[in-house]
Amino acid sequence: MAPRVLISDALSPAAVQIFKDRGIEVDFQPELGKDKDKLAEIIGNYDGLAIRSATKVTPKILENAKNLKVIGRAGIGVDNVDIPAATARGIIVMNTPFGNSITTAEHAISMMMSLAREIPAADASTRAGKWEKNRFMGVEVTNKTLGVIGCGNIGSIVADRAIGLRMKVIAFDPFLSPERAVKLGVEKVELEDLLKRADFITLHTPLTDKTRNVLSADAIAKMKKGVRIINCARGGLIDENALRAALLNGHVAGAALDVFAVEPATDNELFNTPNVICTPHLGASTSEAQENVALQVAEQMSDYLLSGAISNAVNFPSISAEEAPRLKPFVALAQNLGSFLGQLTEAPIKGIRIEYEGAVAQMNTRALTSAAVTGALKPFLQDVNMVSAPVVARDRGITIEELTREKGTKDYDSFIHVTVIAEDMSRDAGGTVFQDGKPRVLEIRSISVDAEFTPNMIYVRNADKPGFIGRFGTLLGDNNVNFATFALGREKQGGDAICLASVDQEVTQELLREIESIPQVKRARSVRF
Incomplete structure (x- = not known):
């Protein structure tokens, strides 16, 4: 029987035709995504679901998706899909991460030019019968400094276009290597330097715990007077209250915003603030981009349903269906x-x-390497997935090295060792999979340890001196935090030691500070899996 795909959002007719040409039965209902109950009622009849942003794939809908194998999102954002729930049901979630890059970059440049010349306000004034030629005194972008926060796929395109406009481009991106910066023609700087020097600032970074309110009140205060800010990335990167205050007191000359902290943004205080240009999240809204992502998602879903090939999956690496169980x-x-x-x-x-040792060295290590890179980058770039991770790393000048040894040096059939090389130091850890199928970490900083990965863990590096364990346990008990497992290891007697404790709940920053106040403790961090 031919696979069946439901398209519940508006998708290009060319995408529908791709499914048909590949021998897949298609049910095209572009308005269905707005009706959650109806979608939940019929989703069990389909092998694939193709969506845009209107369809919300909730756990309730997935409960009824008895036959669903793949969800394809035409676009990059998958916030409207409950990925953990889909993963638990073995449903592959795909997106099209690079189909909107040029369109979004061009929108940012358009917003910058409109802001520089006050085009929306001048248009409204002229249409109102006024001729306020002297009121709208704009500024040139030529020879101005553009600060790009986030110089990845989209940010690098913006930088290229800005250089073509004869702007000086400076970029802050922790993942941008000096070599990559030279190739792009930008100057790599620290954030504080960018804030002080930029005449225009444009944001092109995902929204994570590290980037939320990256343009805070303190950050805005460090900017030069008269700066202009453009955000076509994610709402939440800018403290909107602080931005409004800076606009009103004249420290910020203008802002052009395509995204907001709360969307749909139908009532935002910035709408009535002078010198602000607002658009309704139009970054990806061009006919070319919509066509590209629709065709791409149709091809990807067809490949998976017909051959088991996986591409651009956010919850699984690119591997064949035969390889997956092993x-x-x-x-x-x-x-x-x-x-x-x-x-x-x-x-x-x-x-x-x-580094792969033993039997694992003969497996599809490319998929495993993608998984390791994804894990390392995820704390900084939440949009990264197991397919896009190598490309993201390459674009930021991060070198990926893969070593295989069919004959292992460890006492295990298979062993994986990962090293993350940062500007301050290198960090390493290694582990294996036991016969129960559960991954275990067996080595941290070349110190032997044995622990399962659990949702909430505390990592402590300490001096191997008496008293640490007692004080650590008492401190967690006083904070009503319960141990699940507790693993210890040490370099040598009296030397460096590590502790990896699994606990039953999230660990607060306050508790971590208390742990670090223990005399033997050198560092304490919360890690989550």
Whole structure:
């Protein structure tokens, strides 16, 4: 029986035709995504679901998706899909991460030019019968300094276009290598330097815990007077209250915003603030971009449904259907090792090295390497997935090194060792998969340890001196935090030691500070998996 695909949002007719040409039965209902109950009622009849942003794929809908194998999102954002729930049901979630890059970059440049010349306000004034030629005194962009925060795929395109406009481009991106910066023709700087020097600032970074309110009140205060700000990336990168205050007091000359902290943004205080240009999240809204992502998602879904090939999946690496059962636990191991090291790393990452020993060295190590890189980058770039991770790393000048040894040096059938090389230092961890199929970390900083990965863990590096364990346990008990498991390791007697504790709930920053106040403790971090 031919696979069946439901398209519940408006998608190009050419995408519908791709499914048909590949022998897939298509049910095109572009308005269905707005009706959650109806979608939940019929979703069980389909092998694939193709969506845009209107369809919300909730756990309730997925409960009824008895036959669903793949969800394809035409576009990059998958916020409207409950990925953990889909993953738990073995449903592949795909997106099209690079189909909107040029369109979004062009929108940012358009917003910058409109802001520089006050075009929207001048248009409204002229249409109102006024001729206020002297009121709208704009500024040139030529020879001005553009500060790009986030110089990845979209940011680098913006930089290229700005250089063509004869602007001086400076960029802040922890993942941008000096070599890559030279190739792009931009100057790599620290954030504080960018804030002080830029005449225009444009944001092109995902929204993560590290980037939320990156343009805070303090950051805005450090900017030069008369700066102009453009945000076509994500709402939440700018403290909107602080921006409004800076606009009103004249410190910021203008802002052009395509995204907002709360969307749809139907009532935002910035709408009535002078010198602000607002658009309704139009970054990806061109006919070319819509056509590209629609065709791409149709091809990807067809490939998976007909041959098991996976591409641009956000919850699984690019591997064949035959390889999946054997690789799956090692994928989890590689990603968890990378995630562990990424969560401990704060300085810019320069390189990631993955070493495979024993039987795992003969597997599809490309997928495993993608998983490790994804884990390492995820704390900084939440949009990264196991397919896009190598491209993201390459675009930021991060070197990826893969070493294989069919004859292992460890006492295990298979062993994976990951090293994250940052500007401050290198961090490493290694592990294997036991017969129960569960990944385990067996080595951290060349110190032997044995622990499973669990949702909430505390990593402590301490001096191997008496009293630490007692004080650590008492402190957690006083904070009503319960141990699940507790693993210890030490370099040598009296030397460096590590502790990896699994606990039953999230660990607060306050508790971590208390742990770090223990005399023997050198560092304490919360890690989550």
